[in-house]
Amino acid sequence: MTQQISTMTATETVIQAENVNIYYGSNLAVRNVFLDIPPRQITAFIGPSGCGKSTILRCFNRLNDLIEGFRLQGRITYHNHNLYAKDIDPVSVRRHIGMVFQKPNPFPKTIYDNVAYGPRVNNYEGNLDELVESSLRRAALWDEVKDKLGENGFSLSGGQQQRLSIARTIAVDPEVLLMDEPCSALDPIATLKIEELMKDLKEKYTIIIVTHNMQQAARVSDMTAFFNAEATAEQGGKVGYLVEFDETTKIFTQPSQEATQDYVSGRFG
Amino acid sequence: MALAVIKYYPLFRSMTVTPQGQYASRLRSRTEKGIDGVFFSLTAGFAISIGVLLLSIGLVVTINALPAIQAFGLKFLITSEWNPVSGREAYGALPMIYGTLVSAILALLIAVPLGVGTAIFLSENFIPLAFRTVLVFMVELLAAIPSVVYGLWGIFVLIPITKEIGRWLHNTLGWIPFFSTMPRGPGMLPAALVLAIMILPIITAISRDSLASLPPELRQASLGLGATRWGTIFRVLIPAAFSGIVGAVMLALGRAMGETMAVTMIIGNANQLNLSILAPANTISSLLANQFAEAKDLQVAALMYAALVLVIMTLIVNILAEYIVGQIQAKYD
Numbered sequence: 001m002t003q004q005i006s007t008m009t010a011t012e013t014v015i016q017a018e019n020v021n022i023y024y025g026s027n028l029a030v031r032n033v034f035l036d037i038p039p040r041q042i043t044a045f046i047g048p049s050g051c052g053k054s055t056i057l058r059c060f061n062r063l064n065d066l067i068e069g070f071r072l073q074g075r076i077t078y079h080n081h082n083l084y085a086k087d088i089d090p091v092s093v094r095r096h097i098g099m100v101f102q103k104p105n106p107f108p109k110t111i112y113d114n115v116a117y118g119p120r121v122n123n124y125e126g127n128l129d130e131l132v133e134s135s136l137r138r139a140a141l142w143d144e145v146k147d148k149l150g151e152n153g154f155s156l157s158g159g160q161q162q163r164l165s166i167a168r169t170i171a172v173d174p175e176v177l178l179m180d181e182p183c184s185a186l187d188p189i190a191t192l193k194i195e196e197l198m199k200d201l202k203e204k205y206t207i208i209i210v211t212h213n214m215q216q217a218a219r220v221s222d223m224t225a226f227f228n229a230e231a232t233a234e235q236g237g238k239v240g241y242l243v244e245f246d247e248t249t250k251i252f253t254q255p256s257q258e259a260t261q262d263y264v265s266g267r268f269g
Numbered sequence: 270m271a272l273a274v275i276k277y278y279p280l281f282r283s284m285t286v287t288p289q290g291q292y293a294s295r296l297r298s299r300t301e302k303g304i305d306g307v308f309f310s311l312t313a314g315f316a317i318s319i320g321v322l323l324l325s326i327g328l329v330v331t332i333n334a335l336p337a338i339q340a341f342g343l344k345f346l347i348t349s350e351w352n353p354v355s356g357r358e359a360y361g362a363l364p365m366i367y368g369t370l371v372s373a374i375l376a377l378l379i380a381v382p383l384g385v386g387t388a389i390f391l392s393e394n395f396i397p398l399a400f401r402t403v404l405v406f407m408v409e410l411l412a413a414i415p416s417v418v419y420g421l422w423g424i425f426v427l428i429p430i431t432k433e434i435g436r437w438l439h440n441t442l443g444w445i446p447f448f449s450t451m452p453r454g455p456g457m458l459p460a461a462l463v464l465a466i467m468i469l470p471i472i473t474a475i476s477r478d479s480l481a482s483l484p485p486e487l488r489q490a491s492l493g494l495g496a497t498r499w500g501t502i503f504r505v506l507i508p509a510a511f512s513g514i515v516g517a518v519m520l521a522l523g524r525a526m527g528e529t530m531a532v533t534m535i536i537g538n539a540n541q542l543n544l545s546i547l548a549p550a551n552t553i554s555s556l557l558a559n560q561f562a563e564a565k566d567l568q569v570a571a572l573m574y575a576a577l578v579l580v581i582m583t584l585i586v587n588i589l590a591e592y593i594v595g596q597i598q599a600k601y602d
């Protein structure tokens with residue numbers, strides 16, 4: 001499987017969602033999503049809480065597989081390969097499509113081993129020390145931890161832990177980087193560093209970032225998708241859907257939907 | 270511009286300010302403070318009485334053991350003769366100390382892999398939730414079976430089976446000291462097996478709880494980096510839950526060392542040191558259960574001495590457990 005994915009030809013669209021519906025148990029969480037994620041660009045997902053941004057993001061590297069009751073309809077393709085085809089191994093999918101999570105979640109290991117974990121499980125053959133250092137540098141964490149690489153990841157502050165998680169993810173060099181509110185635990189300085197990092201990374205990688213910070217979306221992203229949630233017929237039910245997907249400048253200056261206009265200008269609700 | 274009106278609430282009774290809004294008063298009433306005090310004394314009393322209880326048990330055992338301590342000293346721990354015939358009385362608890370330790374450790378060797386394995390299986394979603402719930406319930410039910418029932422089951426089911434297995438072990442591997450005797454039925458092997466089954470629910474339940482209480486993000490992060498499910502379990506989840514698992518194992522060890530009834534019924538109660546696990550043996554608690562009713566004078570003291578040794582042994586295990594868990598936690602948080 002690994003071979004199959006790594007030898008396939010790159011397409012103009014890295015990830016494509018075609019009429020995707022996502023269920024948790026019998027609840028429809030997200031409906032009718034169509035998306036074409038362009039390569040080597042930053043795509044931002046914005047929208048109110050609970051509209052399914054994380055849910056969609058997790059589908060892109062099959063992290064929802066382990067959630068009981070999760071069900072997907074429609075197609076999600078990665079370079080034209082159906083990610084949910086029977087013969088696709090989710091483990092190899094995740095080796096190509098990495099993820100940074102909303103909450104910092106270091107492993108109960110040393111700082112070094114946290115960063116080295118991904119390369120090790122991916123059979124990295126180069127110089128691990130160098131890789132750990134360069135990953136930590138890119139995540140703007142090296143200077144703060146270079147003297148205590150042997151200490152536990154939990155000994156860092158929340159913001160440092162988050163940058164450790166970012167270092168850990170970029171250490172495996174994924175083609176696509178999914179970031180679920182990566183800066184929500186960071187101070188403005190670290191946030192700017194991460195944004196710089198994202199701009200560097202997009203020369204090689206495709207990045208999708210979920211953010212509640214409009215300025216951030218406007219600053220870093222090339223494309224923006226705005227999601228919203230609407231009430232369903234069922235009591236208390238809510239289903240998320242894609243409102244608009246376009247170039248970021250367009251979304252922020254002249255969106256075609258009124259809801260988008262209201263949301264990006266803070267007049268939502 | 271109008272000056273802002275500053276509202277404040279009195280912190281002391283001497284401050285006389287009319288209460289604001291719908292709050293009658295922000296002061297704590299005397300009864301509320303009084304109830305706090307009563308709760309404090311009550312809980313402190315409970316805590317102290319447990320300490321007193323523990324001390325008094327230790328004291329009574331020690332006082333009653335004194336004649337034997339004076340008569341045998343530390344030799345009690347390293348000699349193997351146990352002779353209550355008056356005139357030729359000699360007491361040494363080595364076989365029972367050995368039996369206690371070996372039966373408990375053998376039980377752990379069997380129960381730890383089985384229990385932790387079951388815990389992993391039950392904390393992952395390999396099978397639908399409904400089946401898992403039933404399995405968890407059944408494992409916990411194992412803990413509810415009275416030990417005398419385990420003993421009976423041992424006599425009628427386990428001993429016939431271990432006799433056959435033991436015979437085969439003796440015939441093929443008899444040159445190893447542990448299998449050097451012909452099994453006669455009761456013995457160390459069936460006792461250790463029953464102990465293993467009895468401590469299984471402790472190990473499984475606590476290990477499963479500590480695995481299940483790990484944040485789901487930990488698993489997702491590992492999987493997101495391209496680790497396999499088993500890689501995630503062994504390299505991230507088990508290390509993260511390690512202190513809980515060690516705690517479970519230590520608790521199980523304590524339980525195995527103190528278990529009495531089931532062991533007495535199937536261990537053979539032979540007060541002799543024998544390396545072979547196929548031979549009958551004895552443990553301290555089983556010795557006490559067997560002999561206490563008919564013991565008198567020095568034998569009572571010797572049994573009390575043995576009890577004291579058992580208490581100290583379990584105490585050491587517990588302290589060791591605390592220490593190990595503390596070390597591991599220091600490493601991880």
Ligand SMILES: Nc1ncnc2c1ncn2[C@@H]1O[C@H](COP(=O)(O)OP(=O)(O)OP(=O)(O)O)[C@@H](O)[C@H]1O
Pocket residue numbers: 024029047048049050051052053054055056067238240
């Ligand atoms: N593991 C799960 N099991 C069941 N339902 C879930 C699960 N995860 C999310 N949901 C439901 O799916 C919907 C979308 O959740 P999701 O976490 O994707 O929202 P979000 O847009 O990322 O919100 P936020 O901005 O607060 O992170 C919510 O209604 C939520 O209750």
Ligand SMILES: [Mg+2]
Pocket residue numbers: 053054055102180210
């Ligand atoms: Mg989210």
